[in-house]
Amino acid sequence: MDQIRPLHLVTFFAGLTKKDGSPMATNTKLNIYKAAKSIFDAAFDWKLIPENPMEGVQRPSAGKKEKKAMRSVKKNYTRSEVETLLTALYSLPTNWRLYFTGVLLGGFRRGEFLAVEWNDINYERRAIWIEDQITFDEEGNKIESEVKTEESEGWVYMPQWYMEELKRYERIWKKEKLSCKKWLGGDKQYIFHGGQGVMYYPSTPTLTWRRFLAKYELPHVKLHGLRHTAGMLLRENGADLKTIQERLRHTKIGTTADIYTHESESISREAADQLEGLRPKRLQFAP
Structure with missing residues (x-):
């Protein structure tokens, strides 16, 4: 373990694939990353290794294509x-x-x-x-x-x-x-x-x-x-993040914010509807 360097881990995470050779989902890579980090963090705290090689390794993140695909997946009900x-x-x-x-x-x-x-x-x-x-x-x-x-x-x-x-x-x-x-x-x-x-x-x-x-x-x-869905219903009814955090029993409010400050279809639609009054013909701006 004391011979593992950040470059070894970077190479390892970059090469993660499924058994059939297809790309591994970012969430799966992230779970592996978290497991590895907990192991090396503990080894460093217990002074089993002089340095923590995970310090130089970035968390796996989704690329543009994967992010687009993830956004297209329905995550909650209206x-x-x-x-x-x-x-x-x-x-x-x-x-x-x-x-x-x-x-x-x-x-x-x-x-x-x-x-x-x-x-x-x-x-x-x-x-x-x-x-x-x-x-x-x-x-x-x-x-x-x-x-x-x-x-x-x-x-x-x-x-x-x-x-x-x-x-x-x-x-x-x-x-x-x-x-x-x-x-x-x-x-x-x-x-x-x-x-x-x-x-x-x-x-x-x-x-x-x-x-x-x-x-x-x-x-x-x-x-x-x-x-x-439970969280989104609360948000759309005007509940603040602290209320949603307590309701869903998140450890950190940052987790709540990361999830429930994302796009909500009904809130986005309501925000857009508020701009209807700026229609140029209604305001007689346009000929």
Whole structure:
């Protein structure tokens, strides 16, 4: 490790490709960069190496072509699309409808909402407590673990109508548990489980979401895009960045700013509409 120099790492990152030789996505390169940096930062702090070779290595960034392609990908839904989506979700089983609706309204991360149990629900506060997540371990097994940061832990306040639906579903859930011949969940009371109380795989909601969109020919947005949608709805309703940061439980407000100061179609459209009054013929500037 002490023989690795910045040039070695620069060459390594520049040569990263997929197995078939095609270019690797910048986000994938960035994840590798972050992993490498954490390793060398720790080695330097522990005095295992005299210098940190990552100091001279720039973060991978997307080129113009890739940035253009990324901008063309739909990242969140508009308010009118959300209304259509919430209606379409009634075609799903109640558990999945409440899961996806909750992710959309609360801006939950995929694994966070999978880990929620009934004792995490406070109907009086109309809020859901987040402190754990369902994720994968190093061997690819599903596990429950704490959320990654202290800021990710906390109460998420929800609309009253959603909490009322959740309360009705709790009664159904308890009846199903009592009629279950072989409950495998132990003391766990996951609201959303794969049957017999067993936690879902983190990838299950993603697959279910993709199939749902395809079946009903709805605009495709990744499941994580529901979290972005929650943030964009707040922004378009006039919420400041601090409010959005606290709602989505970002560690740094810079993260919130990077995501939600980007273009919003409705805000951009509203800004353009305000210029309609400058039409030359209306103002009699033009002949």
